[in-house]
Amino acid sequence: MMNRALLPGLRNALAWILSAMMFIPLLLVAVNSMKTKAEANGMNMSLPKALQWSNYSVVIKDGKLIQSFFNSLLYACGATVGSILLASLAAYVLSRNRTRLNKATYFYLIMGIAMPTNFVTLMKVMQWTHLVNTQIGIILMLAASSIPFSVFLIYGFVGGVPRELDEAGIVDGCSPIRLFLTVVLPLLTPVLVTVAILNFMGTWSDFIHPLYFLNHSEKWPMTLAVYNFFGRFQVNWNLVSADIVLTTLPVIVIYLLGQRFIISGMTAGSVKG
Amino acid sequence: MNRAMYPFYFGIAALVVYSVFFVVPGLMGIYYSFTDWNSYSDEIHYIGFDNLAKIFSGDAKYISYIENTLVFTVSTVVLKTALGLLFAIMLNDGIRAKGLHRVMLFMPSILPMLVVGLIFKSILNPATGLLNESLRAIGLDFMAQKWLTDLSWAFKSIIAVDVWKGVGYIMIILLAGLQSIDKTYYEAAAIDGANFWQKLRRITIPLLVPALVVTTVLNLLHGLKVFEAVYVLTNGGPGYATDVMYTAIFKEFSNGNYGMGTALSSVLFVVMTALGYFVVRLMSREGDER
Numbered sequence: 001m002m003n004r005a006l007l008p009g010l011r012n013a014l015a016w017i018l019s020a021m022m023f024i025p026l027l028l029v030a031v032n033s034m035k036t037k038a039e040a041n042g043m044n045m046s047l048p049k050a051l052q053w054s055n056y057s058v059v060i061k062d063g064k065l066i067q068s069f070f071n072s073l074l075y076a077c078g079a080t081v082g083s084i085l086l087a088s089l090a091a092y093v094l095s096r097n098r099t100r101l102n103k104a105t106y107f108y109l110i111m112g113i114a115m116p117t118n119f120v121t122l123m124k125v126m127q128w129t130h131l132v133n134t135q136i137g138i139i140l141m142l143a144a145s146s147i148p149f150s151v152f153l154i155y156g157f158v159g160g161v162p163r164e165l166d167e168a169g170i171v172d173g174c175s176p177i178r179l180f181l182t183v184v185l186p187l188l189t190p191v192l193v194t195v196a197i198l199n200f201m202g203t204w205s206d207f208i209h210p211l212y213f214l215n216h217s218e219k220w221p222m223t224l225a226v227y228n229f230f231g232r233f234q235v236n237w238n239l240v241s242a243d244i245v246l247t248t249l250p251v252i253v254i255y256l257l258g259q260r261f262i263i264s265g266m267t268a269g270s271v272k273g
Numbered sequence: 274m275n276r277a278m279y280p281f282y283f284g285i286a287a288l289v290v291y292s293v294f295f296v297v298p299g300l301m302g303i304y305y306s307f308t309d310w311n312s313y314s315d316e317i318h319y320i321g322f323d324n325l326a327k328i329f330s331g332d333a334k335y336i337s338y339i340e341n342t343l344v345f346t347v348s349t350v351v352l353k354t355a356l357g358l359l360f361a362i363m364l365n366d367g368i369r370a371k372g373l374h375r376v377m378l379f380m381p382s383i384l385p386m387l388v389v390g391l392i393f394k395s396i397l398n399p400a401t402g403l404l405n406e407s408l409r410a411i412g413l414d415f416m417a418q419k420w421l422t423d424l425s426w427a428f429k430s431i432i433a434v435d436v437w438k439g440v441g442y443i444m445i446i447l448l449a450g451l452q453s454i455d456k457t458y459y460e461a462a463a464i465d466g467a468n469f470w471q472k473l474r475r476i477t478i479p480l481l482v483p484a485l486v487v488t489t490v491l492n493l494l495h496g497l498k499v500f501e502a503v504y505v506l507t508n509g510g511p512g513y514a515t516d517v518m519y520t521a522i523f524k525e526f527s528n529g530n531y532g533m534g535t536a537l538s539s540v541l542f543v544v545m546t547a548l549g550y551f552v553v554r555l556m557s558r559e560g561d562e563r
Contacts, residue, residue: 205385263445
């Protein structure tokens with residue numbers, strides 16, 4: 001549709017320029033993670049004379065990355081599994097049985113998509129529940145903040161799953177929980193995968209919850225560890241770059257594996273005319 | 274039948290976790306906004322509207338928190354929508370290596386904001402950063418700036434970094450919107466001799482409204498909640514010139530001024546919940562149609 005307005009060659013060139021602008025910062029980090037301290041001083045695009053793989057081992061050791069990697073994995077997986085389980089149970093009954101109470105409950109749950117977190121009073125709640133500075137506390141907070149959007153997406157999807165299957169289950173004498181686990185849950189797989197990927201990436205990237213609520217470095221996720229590492233090694237851009245690469249790698253891998261689901265999840269509900 | 278097979282208790286766990294760790298702190302915040310709660314004393318006194326009066330008293334500091342948050346939100350909404358639309362139109366058809374471009378343009382949206390902040394801290398470094406170096410290399414020395422420490426540039430730089438990170442996300446949603454538009458509209462318009470701008474104004478934009486509403490809402494909510502971009506790039510500086518609501522709240526919290534922190538948080542809570550009410554009404558209506 002644009003062909004007449006702009007020459008195709010010009011459009012292709014423009015596309016490459018824009019893509020390069022988006023990509024160069026990432027390339028910059030990758031290149032500098034392989035340099036010596038002196039070479040990486042300016043964080044420029046010149047290539048390293050020899051590849052310094054040792055930067056990575058230094059970072060893993062000094063940045064305590066193995067510990068924080070497993071912390072991140074625990075928080076992201078815990079919050080993802082928790083929020084999906086709770087959200088799918090809720091979204092399923094709320095969508096299937098649309099009484100006034102259930103509609104109001106749904107409305108209340110998805111209000112969280114817009115509401116901001118009050119971190120100051122959340123601290124008080126964490127103290128009351130004795131969850132401050134604990135790993136389970138972080139998981140619960142992250143799960144709580146993922147519930148609204150998860151419920152929203154799953155609720156929409158449940159509406160498209162035929163009720164006849166539930167009825168068949170009921171006729172066969174399934175209990176509600178068995179009906180949900182053996183009949184409904186498998187049918188929700190597409191949306192659950194989407195929600196899982198979105199939640200995992202969101203919780204992996206979270207920085208503000210641990211910043212407020214985790215004082216001990218052995219419980220830090222990678223985001224907080226990398227920020228602290230930056231604070232200590234600001235002048236060593238080669239090490240900081242290697243640290244950034246390692247922190248980012250998991251989300252990039254998940255993204256490349258789940259690209260299809262991410263795009264469909266993000267565009268779900270937004271394109272309807 | 275329905276009640277027996279779809280028991281309400283299925284939703285209780287979600288309700289409890291969400292309420293305790295999300296809604297209750299928000300509501301408690303309203304109460305504590307009226308107190309002098311702080312880390313120096315165990316007693317909490319009711320002080321009425323003192324905190325809120327301070328926020329809206331015209332004190333330059335508090336004005337700048339609110340102003341910056343609004344400027345950030347409006348600028349990022351406008352820029353991301355405009356650029357996202359441009360990218361989406363560009364990638365919609367007639368371009369080679371479309372898939373590759375899509376991945377490259379979207380890649381920044383998946384990175385943690387913290388990481389993006391650190392990367393741009395290096396790029397925007399005035400002495401050695403890639404941006405100033407490149408400007409000098411092509412002879413544009415006069416354009417080199419102290420991007421993150423100069424009063425007139427710091428906030429613009431933060432906005433630019435956030436747009437850089439988020440534009441791909443908006444592009445993907447708008448691209449999906451574009452692809453759902455029936456091609457025959459354009460064919461008919463072409464027969465009538467419409468030019469590119471006419472097609473954009475009369476067909477593309479009107480039919481893209483649902484997708485534009487969604488991206489605007491997402492950007493709006495994201496903008497009001499901005500934290501990491503500011504915290505990592507400038508930590509609110511120089512002075513408090515680039516502080517936004519969430520960084521101000523964190524500073525009050527770190528200084529032990531819990532009452533004030535929670536008052537700021539409650540201002541945001543009330544504004545966003547009111548905004549959210551309309552958003553959610555809009556979204557649940559769409560859900561019912563399905």
